Amino acid sequence: MTKEPTKAATPTAARADAKGRAPADAAPASNRATRAAERRSAIVEAAMEEFIARGFAATRLDDIARRAGVAKGTIYLHFKDKESMFEELVRTVIVPVVAKLNALPPPTGSVRDLVEAFAGNFLREVIGTRRGDLVRLIVAEGPRFPSVADFYYREVVSRGIAGMRALIELGIARGEIREKNLARYPQILVAPAMIAVIWQSLFARHAPLDAQDMLRVHLDLIFGERRTT
């Protein structure tokens, strides 16, 4: 364009270096479709990073593009606009989570063990990770993106609540859980975990929180003092 139409000299390999970065260009990228998919996921990754760090409104598409090693225009080949990019991004990142939720192990062992394993896993995979930040992001932007909040509720929250409820009812049936009303509010079961997520991102440096240990105490509250040990 205006720049230097004479740059026709640009050889094959030089191109990647010409831009700021060479992303995951290790593989020569077989066909177009593959490359496109790679681009897209690079954009998603970069966008998540930026949105988490700055929030929706304050994030610049230029920054996303630079971080993804892509020109700004490329973003618009994959997403309609900033808004729908945000929405699709959340969907994309959430999907694997949903998959995991659906693959709940069959109820074996004590309910307490089940819940402990499940929640322990949750903490490990969410607290202090990108995923945890995503949760905060959804809390932050949800009210301005009803479709995101809806999606998140439908795909994650309602399923999670249902699963928890089933577990609680099992625990009640087996006599492990005394408080029958708990089945009405499975939220109580996960509340400390949610708090831990938020706490970490806001107050960790003032007063770090041992989420794992807090969870143990909370479960003692529900199941009674620690069973064996």
Next chain:
Amino acid sequence: MTKEPTKAATPTAARADAKGRAPADAAPASNRATRAAERRSAIVEAAMEEFIARGFAATRLDDIARRAGVAKGTIYLHFKDKESMFEELVRTVIVPVVAKLNALPPPTGSVRDLVEAFAGNFLREVIGTRRGDLVRLIVAEGPRFPSVADFYYREVVSRGIAGMRALIELGIARGEIREKNLARYPQILVAPAMIAVIWQSLFARHAPLDAQDMLRVHLDLIFGERRTT
């Protein structure tokens, strides 16, 4: 502005009507200081409304000014810039809350009653009110405004946690609370309340949550099944 530059005719009284609203202009406003204070609080009120609705970055100062019934320039007579306005705003709104926290009633009656009264009050005054939205706002913008997060932690969270801990220890001493480790994590006590705040602003229309009732169940968990009734 763009409207009609010829409105130079605007007489004294007409001014208030000229803009969208006439705030608390009933009183002729005695001295300057009073008027200034009124202006300031009108700005704070309007700003809170806008920030809650749109978040920091997406909020326009023009909108705040219009809502406050004030010219944009006036804002800059009270605040250095948008950022420090946000910070001061949070401080201003939080202060009364701190005052209430400090005025905790002396420990009389059962601890359960105390906690129930306290938490009930909390729910009534926070859930579904502007204050609840403010909490969400702090969660949302906190990471980008460390000074706000710090302030909130210092003035509200740490005090609240300390108060809760004292209450829990009292409950343990009196034998009302069995789980001794709870004193290590007062967060557990308030977790459901926090969850309720967030739930209301995100998922209320999908599945309204009876926060009051949920809280009761949670307290049953901590204090054992309902004592008298």
Next chain:
DNA sequence: TGACTATGACTGACCAGTCAGTCATAAATG
């Protein structure tokens, strides 16, 4: 297989709109 063409993914300069912050002017005050 090697040369030649068609395709469309990709680029980035550009534009139009937006908004935080300023300041010359006007109004109110005492």
Next chain:
DNA sequence: CATTTATGACTGACTGGTCAGTCATAGTCA
């Protein structure tokens, strides 16, 4: 009338979105 306070038009910087042009790759043909 001098001083303090308020106004809102204006500016300059910034950013979401566009599009004419480029070029590596896939496809075609001899």
